[in-house]
Amino acid sequence: KQEVTQIPAALSVPEGENLVLNCSFTDSAIYNLQWFRQDPGKGLTSLLLIQSSQREQTSGRLNASLDKSSGRSTLYIAASQPGDSATYLCAVRMVTGGGNKLTFGTGTQLKVEL
């Protein structure tokens, strides 16, 4: 059974700092990996999707990398801003046996302070 872990569970940084969020998964036979953002009381918003054949994806100040063999992904946020404060979740889709199911990590709650 696929297990997805995110460390740290919570993170507080000053504005302007570059930061890295970590995601690890136990079964490397993944189809793709996604990073989502969840604001308090809101649904999830997809940030980046990395196919299993890709190493990284970039969108603005966000960069996500994938090392499938080691079961790890990182989300890099450059020049963090207070508006980046949210919970960030990673989710994996398996190659077989999972259909279109996503298995989510427990999330990292990020607070960017002025």
Place this chain on the structure above:
Amino acid sequence: DAGVIQSPRHEVTEMGQEVTLRCKPISGHDYLFWYRQTMMRGLELLIYFNNNVPIDDSGMPEDRFSAKMPNASFSTLKIQPSEPRDSAVYFCASSSHRTGGETQYFGPGTRLLVL
């Protein structure tokens, strides 16, 4: 597009009552997903549909939970009878694979409290 629409946004009910959650996916999307989020268990997939047909309901916790999708623009998740441990935020999401996209678009969720 208005995005995924869920109703109600908040629901407070008493143990033993029937609860019905509703979802309208994004027009043209062929997949619909129901998730439950709690502090203890995080975000869990309950069931998903493809072209209105349930594909995988292995996440449905027990027989008290049922989901239907009578047409491409409407789905319900029903809990009967409800129990306090069902208290959670229930999300509906939809996606389209016809255009090659795999991103799931989430609704705002229904916060359910069972007393």
